Amino acid sequence: MTHDGTALTADLVRTLLRAQHPDLAERPLRLGARGWDNQLWRLGDDLAVRLPWATATADALLLKEHTWLPVLAPRLPLPVPVPQRLGAPTAGFPRPWIVTTWVPGTPGDLAPATRGREAADALAGFLTALHRPAPDDAPAGRERGGPLAPLVGQFERGLASAAELGLLPDPETVRAMRAIWADAAAAPVWSGPAVWLHGDLHPANVLTADGTFCGVIDFGDLCAGDPACDLAAAWTLLPDGALDRFHTTYRPAYRPAQDPATHAAALRRARGWALFRALGCLLIGEAGRRGRPGGKPSWAPPARAALRRIVPTP
Secondary structure, three states, X not given: OOOXXXXXXXXXXXXXXXXXXXXXXXXXXXXXEEOOOEEEEEEOOOEEEEEEOOOOXXXXXXXXXXXXHHHHHHHOOOOOOOEEEEEOOOOOOOOOEEEEEOOOOEEOOOOOOOOHHHHHHHHXXXXXXXXXXXXXXXXXXXXXXXXXXXXXXXXXXXXXXXXXXXXXXXXXXXHHHHHHHHHHHHOOOOOOOOEEEOOXXXXXXXXXXXXXXXXXOOOOOOEEEOOHXXXXXXXXXXXXXXXXXXXXXXXXXXXXXXXXXXXXXXXXXXXXXXXHHHHHHHHHHHHHHOOOXXXXXXXXXXXXXXXXXXXXXX
């Protein structure tokens, strides 16, 4: 995370609104969250302002959301933040920004889903609706939605770091993780159409209420590609015992999803993606525990729970 030197304050946000969207400028305003790429400021009860702050790529990610989410949102069964206004760069804030709808709920890293049947149905319904063939001009992913093989170096470095930090229980677990990764990377690659993907379904990007999922946020990694990238969420988001329910309920319309061999290969790749994501979240959680920039201590518990589901125990 690298900051551009611009301090994002309530006064700055209100100044931007007064200059470009004055009808919204006097609404109550308060900081909602600081993410990897953007800060989120609540604007009244039903809107939010998203401003890039910590990465050079955040501008393009926001503009992508502004372009595509209004197209996708009407068919999705869970609420998502729908862009309403676009803010132009100015001398005072030389980056684009957007006003979106506010999605109520608690991030899943703070309040994991506990009602397995309901959560499995909600996640399967959301991905069934999202995973439709994307148009040719759909955005490409930042290594999301492609094959796993190019990520082997990142996986091995993450595994080595986790083992060195004492985050993995024993050498047998490390060997089992390598075997799962090798199997996922060796699975046949996706041969179907490139489908729409969220691309970043970790616990902090899925909201919960009453033990199940009530919204999905942060579509900065929205892209088209292999559905296995999103199917990993079954391991990383659902409570224990809900996997089978999810796999039964997820019924995408794209072909050749109905082919048993194709589906089995997709699940092998999805398990690899789940392992990759859980390992990354575990390291981010540890960085947060150590007080390092960009670390998020709340990410560690759901990452450990996901690893217990992904990696078999004797």
